[in-house]
Amino acid sequence: MTTMTETATYGTRQNWFTKTEGWLDDRGKGAWIAAMVLGFIFFWPVGLALLMYMIWSKRMFSGTSCARRSKRTMMSNRNTGNAAFDAYKADTLRRLEEEQNDFEAFLERLREAKDKAEFDQFMNDRARRNDGPAEA
Structure with missing residues (x-):
């Protein structure tokens, strides 16, 4: 069941890439690293693509983790009263x-x-x- 906050944050219709990105962001930098390592293990171009995406999107070296960024977005969509x-x-x-x-x-x-x-x-x-x- 999708809450209004989740709908506002992630949208109702998205492609698989955006959904996967949001799912990994919710779990933090460790999930991104685990996905990259698994990508290298099963099919090395996938791992390399994930590494390049993590560097390009600044997920690898940013001071704030993906989970904190996602949490901040969720907080901005809460009810004001x-x-x-x-x-x-x-x-x-x-x-x-x-x-x-x-x-x-x-x-x-x-x-x-x-x-x-x-x-x-x-x-x-x-x-x-x-x-x-x-x-x-």
Whole structure:
């Protein structure tokens, strides 16, 4: 069961990478290191990719651990005690989440249209090549 705080923090629809990242962040730097070591053991490119991501995202050498950053985010989403403000905040977060989902859907449609245009162009070029004069 997802609480309002979890929904506000992590969103309702996310990809597997974001969910995994959030899960590891909740468990702290040790979970990231364990995932990296397991990645090296089972398939070394995965471990190397995790190491590079940890360095790039500053999870490896930051002063504050991932769990503390996540906890700070959770604390910023707690109830203030003012029912009107909490309702406004929840509504605003819900609206922003809907806008994000709509924008992601728009980007997906845009990518699909671009892919279709490129495929159509390929097929037209291919048809022109095949319909050209046959030289003997």
